[in-house]
Amino acid sequence: MERLPGFRDFYPEPLPQPDLWSAEARQYIFEKWRAAARRYGFREYDGPPLEALELFTTKSGEEIVGQLYNFRDKGQRDVSLRPEMTPTLARMVAAHERSYKKPIKWFALPQLFRYERQQKGRLREHFQFNADIVGEGDPAADAELIALLIDTLRSFGLTAEDFVVRLSSRNAWHDFFSAQHGEGAAEYAFYQIIDKLEREGPESSGPKLAALGLSLEEVQAFIGQAKPTAELRQILENLEARGMREYAKVDYGVIRGLAYYTGVVFEAFDLRGEFRAIAGGGRYDNLVKLISNGKVNLPALGFGMGDVVLLELLKARGRLPKFDPSLDAFCLIEDPALRGASLKVIQELRSAGLTVDYSLTPAKSDKQFKRAQELNAACSLRLDRSPAGELLARVKNLKTREEKSVPMAQAAAQVRAFAAG
Amino acid sequence: MERLPGFRDFYPEPLPQPDLWSAEARQYIFEKWRAAARRYGFREYDGPPLEALELFTTKSGEEIVGQLYNFRDKGQRDVSLRPEMTPTLARMVAAHERSYKKPIKWFALPQLFRYERQQKGRLREHFQFNADIVGEGDPAADAELIALLIDTLRSFGLTAEDFVVRLSSRNAWHDFFSAQHGEGAAEYAFYQIIDKLEREGPESSGPKLAALGLSLEEVQAFIGQAKPTAELRQILENLEARGMREYAKVDYGVIRGLAYYTGVVFEAFDLRGEFRAIAGGGRYDNLVKLISNGKVNLPALGFGMGDVVLLELLKARGRLPKFDPSLDAFCLIEDPALRGASLKVIQELRSAGLTVDYSLTPAKSDKQFKRAQELNAACSLRLDRSPAGELLARVKNLKTREEKSVPMAQAAAQVRAFAAG
Numbered sequence: 001m002e003r004l005p006g007f008r009d010f011y012p013e014p015l016p017q018p019d020l021w022s023a024e025a026r027q028y029i030f031e032k033w034r035a036a037a038r039r040y041g042f043r044e045y046d047g048p049p050l051e052a053l054e055l056f057t058t059k060s061g062e063e064i065v066g067q068l069y070n071f072r073d074k075g076q077r078d079v080s081l082r083p084e085m086t087p088t089l090a091r092m093v094a095a096h097e098r099s100y101k102k103p104i105k106w107f108a109l110p111q112l113f114r115y116e117r118q119q120k121g122r123l124r125e126h127f128q129f130n131a132d133i134v135g136e137g138d139p140a141a142d143a144e145l146i147a148l149l150i151d152t153l154r155s156f157g158l159t160a161e162d163f164v165v166r167l168s169s170r171n172a173w174h175d176f177f178s179a180q181h182g183e184g185a186a187e188y189a190f191y192q193i194i195d196k197l198e199r200e201g202p203e204s205s206g207p208k209l210a211a212l213g214l215s216l217e218e219v220q221a222f223i224g225q226a227k228p229t230a231e232l233r234q235i236l237e238n239l240e241a242r243g244m245r246e247y248a249k250v251d252y253g254v255i256r257g258l259a260y261y262t263g264v265v266f267e268a269f270d271l272r273g274e275f276r277a278i279a280g281g282g283r284y285d286n287l288v289k290l291i292s293n294g295k296v297n298l299p300a301l302g303f304g305m306g307d308v309v310l311l312e313l314l315k316a317r318g319r320l321p322k323f324d325p326s327l328d329a330f331c332l333i334e335d336p337a338l339r340g341a342s343l344k345v346i347q348e349l350r351s352a353g354l355t356v357d358y359s360l361t362p363a364k365s366d367k368q369f370k371r372a373q374e375l376n377a378a379c380s381l382r383l384d385r386s387p388a389g390e391l392l393a394r395v396k397n398l399k400t401r402e403e404k405s406v407p408m409a410q411a412a413a414q415v416r417a418f419a420a421g
Numbered sequence: 422m423e424r425l426p427g428f429r430d431f432y433p434e435p436l437p438q439p440d441l442w443s444a445e446a447r448q449y450i451f452e453k454w455r456a457a458a459r460r461y462g463f464r465e466y467d468g469p470p471l472e473a474l475e476l477f478t479t480k481s482g483e484e485i486v487g488q489l490y491n492f493r494d495k496g497q498r499d500v501s502l503r504p505e506m507t508p509t510l511a512r513m514v515a516a517h518e519r520s521y522k523k524p525i526k527w528f529a530l531p532q533l534f535r536y537e538r539q540q541k542g543r544l545r546e547h548f549q550f551n552a553d554i555v556g557e558g559d560p561a562a563d564a565e566l567i568a569l570l571i572d573t574l575r576s577f578g579l580t581a582e583d584f585v586v587r588l589s590s591r592n593a594w595h596d597f598f599s600a601q602h603g604e605g606a607a608e609y610a611f612y613q614i615i616d617k618l619e620r621e622g623p624e625s626s627g628p629k630l631a632a633l634g635l636s637l638e639e640v641q642a643f644i645g646q647a648k649p650t651a652e653l654r655q656i657l658e659n660l661e662a663r664g665m666r667e668y669a670k671v672d673y674g675v676i677r678g679l680a681y682y683t684g685v686v687f688e689a690f691d692l693r694g695e696f697r698a699i700a701g702g703g704r705y706d707n708l709v710k711l712i713s714n715g716k717v718n719l720p721a722l723g724f725g726m727g728d729v730v731l732l733e734l735l736k737a738r739g740r741l742p743k744f745d746p747s748l749d750a751f752c753l754i755e756d757p758a759l760r761g762a763s764l765k766v767i768q769e770l771r772s773a774g775l776t777v778d779y780s781l782t783p784a785k786s787d788k789q790f791k792r793a794q795e796l797n798a799a800c801s802l803r804l805d806r807s808p809a810g811e812l813l814a815r816v817k818n819l820k821t822r823e824e825k826s827v828p829m830a831q832a833a834a835q836v837r838a839f840a841a842g
Contacts, residue, residue: 001476001512001712004500007469009513012527016520023465039771041748041778041796044444048428048546049470049532050502055422069471071492074536079425081471091422092430099437101795103781106433111470115495125469133781140781151771241761242768291422327462340662347663350460350572357462360524360554360561374522375462 006124013323024323026127029307030109033129036152037107040144042131045106047088053078055087058290059260069113069124081113085130086284086302087291093134094292102135102298123308132302134288139231142264142283142301143238149268149279149303150247157319163278166251167266172229173255176222186212194219194255223252231264260284270313278313279305328419330372331358332382334365341383341391345411352412354419372398378419381411397421427545434744445744447548450728451530454550457573458528461565463552466527468509474499476508479711480681490534490545502534506551507705507723508712514555515713523556523719544729553723558706560652563685563722564659570689570700570724571668578740584699587672588687593650594676597643607633615640615676644673652685681705691734699734700726749840751793752779753803755786762804762812766832773833793819799840802832818842
């Protein structure tokens with residue numbers, strides 16, 4: 001039996017095939033994400049992977065349904081696997097916002113789903129680091145969030161040579177659109193054209209713009225001058241103070257596809273242009289109000305960073321560590337009479353927090369030793385009797401070949417000393 | 422808008438209401454689970470939350486569909502949110518078993534789903550710690566797995582006063598059933614009656630047993646004598662060697678509901694009998710063969726431990742730590758002229774791995790200080806100029822009230838010293 005198309009299995013390393021997904025690499029990414037968010041004072045939350053369909057159509061309109069993993073459940077509810085986290089966040093904040101001091105700084109690591117026509121290798125799920133600040137309208141919040149984005153990528157060993165955050169603003173585009181006498185009703189259609197400009201090129205975008213009464217030349221000139229708005233200037237100064245200015249640039253070529261952004265928007269890209277956006281986000285000051293039917297009105301902003309592009313980038317730049325198995329000790333059990341005592345010391349080592357494995361059933365010495373090496377055990381451990389008949393633990397450092405015989409009670413300390421060394 | 426019935430939101434602590442779920446408690450449980458599995462040499466894996474419906478009906482029969490969160494997807498596939506992890510594990514192992522040395526020791530922390538008629542407070546999802554050993558038929562593997570189960574619960578501070586693992590064996594029940602001249606075809610129906618014996622009582626179970634030609638008295642006598650099979654004796658001796666004998670007892674009242682168990686089965690219970698089973702598992706030596714259409718034949722066993730009962734038990738026994746927010750430092754910014762320099766030092770502290778927060782926008786001194794206290798900051802930090810005009814960091818230990826002024830470059834080290842103290 002096969003897994004469903006577009007879904008991933010995550011295997012322990014070393015991987016049987018290079019095209020499989022690594023459970024350890026996933027966990028490594030999750031831990032870095034979590035650590036970065038916590039350093040910035042963000043608190044973790046999560047919601048259900050399944051939500052009422054209405055939560056997503058309220059936010060993004062009925063046209064989103066074509067991309068959703070939605071269905072009718074056995075209770076005749078229209079539901080959907082979550083395609084993004086922001087509606088859930090808005091719902092959760094709106095339900096209990098009075099209990100949390102503003103600004104609320106929250107993060108989550110949800111798995112997200114979409115159902116698009118299957119293309120080769122195209123995934124229908126991914127994991128995403130979501131960080132959001134709710135309740136602060138000042139650009140200082142945008143700067144704090146973008147600093148977290150930059151620092152998260154740096155924590156993987158990526159540098160200003162590897163990526164840049166392109167900053168833009170829906171406000172700047174709104175002013176441009178108004179100055180060009182754009183019709184209000186067509187504004188979002190205009191944003192959609194700008195969002196596709198880089199991918200689709202002038203041949204496709206030019207006529208679409210012309211249909212709205214706008215010229216490609218003026219659009220390109222506006223992007224080209226890249227004059228920061230007051231809010232963007234404040235963000236750049238803030239990043240400058242943090243020593244992060246080199247990671248950001250104003251680039252109105254970014255506008256973000258989703259309808260609900262209201263202010264600053266941004267995307268992080270690899271500087272060689274080999275991958276899709278590493279992360280993207282922006283301000284959505286009206287969304288909490290929308291989701292809460294007007295009950296709660298709080299400005300908000302956030303970003304999402306997916307695991308798939310990030311993993312590709314880390315691999316391509318050689319920033320992914322090795323994830324081979326490792327043990328503090330492998331216990332060799334050669335004398336069947338010592339199996340019970342060996343189990344005892346194995347348990348003591350594990351209770352001391354050490355990672356220990358052994359052969360569950362009797363096996364030849366050389367086979368056991370080979371297994372210890374395959375599992376990258378720092379030490380081997382075997383029990384022995386002193387001439388006086390006392391049980392001793394012979395601990396061997398498998399890197400340096402140094403061996404020590406110690407009383408059973410000191411076995412854990414000796415393994416720890418070798419494993420740390 | 423509301424979340425779907427039976428699903429949970431996980432909020433940061435402190436919780437707005439005691440009946441909400443804590444994201445931090447969930448993460449605490451996940452980390453303990455992961456750490457225990459790793460100490461025992463188990464490696465992490467994961468599969469998709471959505472699988473082909475057939476994967477679950479192959480294993481458990483069509484009658485399982487009534488409990489599944491299944492639907493038909495947009496590609497007209499019959500699919501289901503996973504109700505358990507074992508079929509996915511069997512599928513994954515069967516696909517790549519040659520690449521992994523036996524025994525395979527793997528674990529996962531999946532979210533699982535079921536769709537039963539909604540009862541008050543009954544959940545439709547939970548998280549489960551799954552640990553499995555594949556490729557070893559000897560009871561030594563059962564003992565290793567049960568030791569992991571015991572040690573996992575101990576790692577939460579639970580003791581032999583709090584819980585016991587009840588060990589049973591499908592083999593013992595099979596022998597009993599055969600000796601009573603039970604008809605082979607009715608054997609699984611018989612197991613279902615035994616599985617419900619404690620919950621339904623003799624009035625309901627007696628007639629059902631009689632219909633199979635068996636007497637309740639003989640069943641009760643068999644349970645009462647609790648004579649361990651050879652495999653159970655070996656497991657008990659193994660646990661004894663580990664110093665874990667007191668956590669286990671033979672109890673044929675346990676038989677497990679699922680059809681696919683083939684040998685030893687077990688469940689962990691709280692000793693006061695206040696909760697449903699904390700964990701359960703057993704041997705399923707035929708499942709990998711079944712899932713792989715006969716291609717791969719490996720003995721296997723595993724257990725699952727859910728987050729909901731465990732959390733209830735830890736709360737009831739006072740074993741759950743406090744999860745209030747905490748920071749290494751909160752930076753107080755009083756002089757607007759020092760905001761830039763403050764952002765710089767905040768960034769340096771975060772880059773040094775410290776957890777730091779501050780007021781994003783100007784706020785009154787006392788409000789900032791109050792926020793530092795609410796967030797349980799170990800230190801406050803504020804910048805200052807020396808008489809010579811040099812910038813200094815004034816770091817205050819908020820517990821001891823000790824304060825030190827240090828050069829900017831030493832701010833991180835000073836915060837670390839206070840926060841560790």
